[in-house]
């Protein structure tokens with residue numbers, strides 16, 4: 407403890423004349439010790455104060471850095487940061503001692519240079535509390551759970567990815583998606599740019615965005631994108647089921663920027679877009695796991711009654727453990743090869759006859775191994791028989807548990823919608839849009855549902871291909887093509903070197919064929 411009297415004098419000291427009241431001061435008392443205080447993070451005024459304090463106690467404290475300095479003192483800096491600063495001053499030699507300000511203040515108190523202990527020495531980046539992260543280059547080599555420690559950063563990068571995709575710049579979109587995926591896979595929150603050294607997939611643009619957010623809490627590019635009229639219009643218009651970036655762009659060029667303008671424009675909409683517009687509000691609202699399960703029961707009932715023994719598997723985001731989704735995805739197969747043929751139209755008419763479908767579009771299976779050949783690695787479209795639909799989910803199917811449905815409907819009543827549903831809903835047997843029951847809510851909601859049918863021989867590939875995430879799938883195909891000379895699709899895996907198909911009856915076998923560790927669905931949230 408510094409005696410009060412001495413501390414007082416020291417802090418009022420203004421020159422380096424060495425007239426210290428303790429009597430032990432004086433210029434250059436310790437010729438072996440030439441000090442330099444780093445202004446970085448310490449600040450100019452504190453540095454000036456501490457320098458004068460030292461001089462008053464007989465220490466030689468230099469104003470500028472030179473080769474004669476033996477001890478560099480800094481505050482809140484790491485060894486590697488100080489070294490980087492020194493490198494920028496004089497190249498080559500660095501002084502013997504890089505010390506924390508605690509050594510300096512203790513020496514001031516003692517009136518002499520105290521012994522240098524480990525705790526006085528600056529830590530290097532890798533031994534400091536700053537964790538330097540490391541992840542493999544392909545998302546399919548990583549375990550990415552929903553436990554995202556960097557959601558502020560990944561939300562920002564995902565928004566830029568989305569904006570690039572909406573502007574049909576897929577290359578930039580993928581670059582931002584890959585960068586976001588790397589951050590999602592990290593075991594902790596990024597607090598310092600140095601932690602990102604050596605990480606894959608982080609390009610200059612993504613790094614600039616991350617740096618700005620770490621420093622200022624927000625990215626100017628993300629904020630201005632969010633505010634931009636074009637982004638807002640693209641988002642609203644592509645939010646209509648059946649409307650892609652191209653169509654939205656064409657409409658915007660014709661001055662259509664929201665649903666009302668679209669409505670008033672007299673644009674011809676196809677059947678899908680019409681349905682998408684009719685159910686815009688419902689389809690914009692996330693689907694819950696409870697709703698997905700309720701729809702699963704309906705689909706299982708339909709499948710069981712048209713083809714006993716057929717199996718229904720929940721795929722997509724819900725299989726990865728997500729709690730909400732933009733739709734619900736199911737894969738249907740039968741343990742006997744060939745029995746699945748013709749299944750989809752039967753399931754669809756079963757559902758339709760019972761009023762479960764507000765819209766459906768079925769595509770026939772066009773995959774024939776002998777004709778189609780190995781799946782093109784760059785293609786993410788498969789040729790399964792599939793049905794893109796809009797389900798009508800009533801409270802009855804939700805098993806009397808109306809909580810979620812009620813909540814979401816109440817929410818839509820209490821939050822004014824900037825783009826209210828412009829259309830009357832015109833499906834069979836249901837109330838009109840906006841019509842509510844006496845409790846003040848509509849007793850049903852529309853939900854997007856995807857059904858896919860695969861033969862059992864392709865089931866494992868379909869399961870892997872439809873579980874996602876989209877980036878995980880893309881990375882699996884990239885891995886297969888670039889690292890293994892193989893072509894992976896949702897139908898098959900083809901070895902281009904051996905010129906043969908590699909069969910599999912489980913996802914585990916496919917990962918093994920690809921030379922990858924098995925990644926559980928809940929760890930594919932890249």
Ligand code: CTP
Pocket residue numbers: 721722723724728730731732733734735786787788871872873874875876879896
């Ligand atoms: N998929 C596909 N071909 C399509 C559409 C989708 O192979 N024409 C695959 C995607 O690659 C993805 C899976 O189906 O792996 C699910 O797609 P989607 O429902 O769009 O995404 P989810 O991951 O389920 O996310 P969300 O919860 O938003 O629905």
Ligand code: MN
Pocket residue numbers: 722723724731732733734735
């Ligand atoms: Mn989905």
Ligand code: MN
Pocket residue numbers: 722733734735856
């Ligand atoms: Mn889907």
